[in-house]
Amino acid sequence: MSVDALVQLLSALHRAWIRPYLALLLTLITLGGSLLKASQLVAESYFSNRRNALNVYFVKFSWGWTLGLLLPFVFTSNYFVQRDVLFAIRRITSCVVGTAVWFFSTRFFHVIESFTGECYESQNMTVLHEFENLYTCRKHGHLWLGFDISGHSFLLSYCVLMITEEIAVVNELHKMEQKRGKATATIIKSLFIALNALLLLWVWMFFCTAIYFHDMPHKIIGTAFGISAWYGTYGFWFKKSFSPGLPPEIGKQKM
Template sequence: MEHLEAFASWTRKSCFNEVSRRHAAWGLAVISLVGSLVKEQWPLPDSYFNNKKNVLNVYFVKVSWGWTFLCLLPFIALTSYVATRSLGTVFRRLGALLVGSMIWFTCTKFFILIENATGTCYNSSALLDIRPGFTDKRSCISSGGFWDGFDISGHSFLLPYCTLMILEEAAVAHFVRFEKSWQKHLINFLTLSLAFLIFVWIFMFFCTSIYFHDFSQKLLGTSFGILGWYVTYKQWYLMPYSPGLPLRSANKEGKRGYNK
């Protein structure tokens, strides 16, 4: 357990720090731009990671919001309760996950709507023979056709959004003192789990940038992800009627559970 504690402590200092939070959005934008430039100008040969059936894509990226939600739920609940001993604060802060779910659902549905509205059903990817009578991607593909529409990159949206949200929420562990051993062990495990997710999200975001979609589809997807984070954590969560921001410093009022 000592090694786990040391590794988790190092992870908090190296990954979930102020510098990471301040510059992550710019870093993700650069990854998207540079990766898209590489794809357009210097296409890379096929690899394991541009196969959509690779392990990280199938078991992690395709359910990336589920993994993010699953790890952040106990993390937010535990840190909020230990810091304030207030169930009201816990439920308020968990509201950030509800907001995140609404952003994920709304943007995903919007992307599908755009792809259906701009698409046409063809017999094959050669885009030569149109299949009349199909107005959405699902029915076209289920009939054996190929749908060609403006496909805003869902991965370029969700992976940056999940990354930025984790960085905002996980930084609180610097400022909360866990008095019970089970709390320390659980928070260490969750810290390492969140760090692993960030590594996977950023790596697969990079793979998306260099292998999939065109420039405008990735740019729009990334913009939606960063905008979702900015509107919530940099604007709305500063206001009274919101889930509120995670704790940013040791409590100066002497409330229980903070470092002093």
Template sequence: MERLERCSRCLRARLVAAAARRRLPWLLLGLVVLGSALKDGELVPETPMQNKRNVLNVYFVKVAWAWTFWLLLPFIGVTTYLFARSKFFYGPTKSVLAALRRLSALLVGTAVWYVCTELFMYIENLTGTCSASSELGEAHQLYATKQDCHRNNGIWNGFDISGHCFLLSYCTLMIVEEMAVLEGLSIDRNARLRVVINSLFVSLCFLTMIWVFMFLCTTLYFHDFSQKLLGALVGLAAWYATYRVWYLKPFSPGLPLPNTPLSSKKYSYSR
């Protein structure tokens, strides 16, 4: 338990700070530029990460939204309930309603993930053609989608916006935003809840590190610069439209730390 507590304090000082949240979008864009430059200059060494079947890609990135969703679900629920009880002195019912309102941010995130990934696939199908070798004497076939092309051992050439850059940037920014609630929440009074929250927090921090690392690997080994940049920009735009614009409005899931003005550089709890 002591190790968990020390680890939580160390990570909180680095990832929950307002400065980290301000710099993270620029860090992600910088990784796109740097990784693409190294890839185009053929300066990237061969590593297992260039294989799409590597463990982190198969068991984490391919289901990145599921990992993010199921770890944020208890974290948002518990911390929002405690925040409402300790800071606003809400009763149990009103605190539960506050938690449910904040949990709706996960539904928004799910909608963002689904709409954007479907849009990316539509654009790739719309802009692509299939290069498939047909047998001698057999008429050349046209395939309407990437899936049909691959089923016939073809290669689909379309504008493939990086879904990894989009989703990993969006998940990373969302997790860091949600962890900001710890700036205004005291968990020292209840030992059991402290262990639960610290465990979830440390898990989210390590998940964030995996997302950033795999984001870097994507920029180093896959896609063209324009595809990666556009994917990352869509992820950043989705984060900005929600946490920096919509969630400031009354009819929204709200921010992890209430009463935070858009112009606030500290983005911290208003005491």
């Protein structure tokens, strides 16, 4: 299959099946995976080990991987379609907004875990009252147990939803390619394929999180944060004039 054919196939799948139902799919994965974990029907596997390579080298740095591919894609694709540098710069501020969402949400999760937890001695699970916060407890090699909202459920869901919104601009790429030239279009298509590969990886690791890690409330709330952050930005704020705006294809559809 040629690159052009692959791009067109992926673009059609996103338009017809992925983008309209992705938030629902993520919700179902969280609920279904949590039920499977609670029922203990899923056998241990390579992916149930927190030290598996995908978790250590990709998920732990998921925002960095996402941003590293999104930034060049958003700028080049939006400039390619609109031929407006200021518009392209405005659009990449969506990544700045996403970074702020990631930073403040994960810090909030840490505050909740610290506020609701206690320090335990890891061998016999006795409460250690002398360690009153999460950081000093863990620094001394002990176990802190609090309400641990799943950062992976939050960030992976937010990443896949954000990627899906931003790559929708490829639908406009096909119309502009003959006018704008193929060299830049080839770069955009390569980034598009790479982002789809990353999207598939994030969905898989989101599924592994659902069936192997955290308790159901932790994953439900984490996923709810991810979906809410996506809807609050792309579904509401980015439609306003005082915002990074929507990708050209989405702006025309009025999401």
